[in-house]
Amino acid sequence: MKVHFLHKPDIKNLENFIKKHASDSIIILLSRCSVIYDGRAKSTLNEGDRVVMIKPDGSLLIHKNKKREPVNWQPPGSSIFYKVENKNFIIKSIRKKPREVLEIIAHKIYHACAFRCEDYEELNLTGSEEEMADMIFKNPKLIEEGFSPLSKEYQIPTGIIDILGKDKNNNWVILELKRRRADLQSVSQLKRYVEYFKNKYGEKRVRGILVAPSLTTGALNLLKSENLEFKKINPPKKDQTLSKKLSKKYNTINKTAILDEWL
Template identity: 35%
Template sequence: MGVERYESPDATTVAKVVETALHEGAVVTAEVNCEVEYDGRTSGFLGPGDRLLVAKPDGTLLVHQPTKHKPVNWMPSGGTVITTVSEESEDPVVVARRVNPRERVEVRIHETYGLTRFDASDAAEYEESGTEKEMHEFIEANPDSLEDGLRVVEHERETKYGFIDFYAMDRTGTPVVVEVKRVQATLTHFDQLKRYVSLYEDDGEVDTAERDVRGMLVAPSASERVKRACRDAGLEFVALPEFETDATSVTDATLADFN
């Protein structure tokens, strides 16, 4: 591991350090004033401002504004990053591009406050906590966390529509179909639960006495729209906020999602 720091480097130094570092497998970060242009599935422009620029040897390029955790512009891994000096403005220009889909992000740097080359070594595998499997284990061991008196009858019961996460009984003996989601509940999840519950309203799936089944959607959170859809359909939403983390990565958005 090694770190090289450059304070207020000129354009030639920026271009040389970035090109050499990425070629040799190092990560580069820079505090800059820049503007950004994107061309690909859509087009976009971000005017001048102070930002943090991160370039990685796998072709990843990230442009962060001073606030918010997600980059305002980025190129995912798999592309190429090159750096030149503009003949017209004599400013460093960092360009990230990929072929499929055809996209291009161009960062024109007006001022570089600082530049760092980081020769990093990291072979560790990320181990995530709060996964859906852990939610299942928690619910199976603590059904009262969903409702007092709830009893799990079967975990992952198979149906013609897929596997029901939990088939349970409430304290009155009424069947409860429980669908668990690791992320914020959506209308798609609501529709999935509704399909499962419909199985128990049709002849042949369960005994006649069991057709008055309840449906319960469990997730860290849900929008008011999803909660309203559940209420209108006679279903229930139960929040487990202790499992709520930011499970959305930058790859879930598109390059056109910047300001």
């Protein structure tokens, strides 16, 4: 089974539960706890209801009922230890360099869940706008036949042009690159650059092309009204394999242990 849980567990059952699942599963605790942090600074979080998430790579996050970011956290590579003290369940995360210690005193556990999350095999990352520019320089035909890229990040008074080039008719071509869906602001950027070049070289000698995977309806309408162009190009993709060896390495380095006393 991928998911195991305990509802309102006593401390002994919780201790055995974590010992069994923490090495290969994400542990999620719904708890009433307080938190003490000692590292780059010192802080204390008084008792309250929080979500505690502990991952096999040593990551630890504490979330409150508001905001996107955790209120406390420790990065991958931290070592996690547990013990029972004064009828409370204590979780301690230690990061060696720089040394940071995060201690959670769980006064009450409402629910404990272990989720064996096995998505570490492959991670597909979409390329950056800089990588889009590199891709176009290597293969200018992606824009059109006869396009010649001349410069990347070309500085002008109104901003920085992603790619400046010329077409087969020797017209200036200004490319504005967006790795995600382009919007009105993207068109406005391109318009500023094109207007500067038109003032300098003449109305008929300058073209502006917005390069992106897609664009909003408003952006398309503004492009047409400004006599600008659109070229659909997806950013390059990178395949990164996070192997099982890496997962095993994390589990070896960041041993999760139940201790009677801290090391």
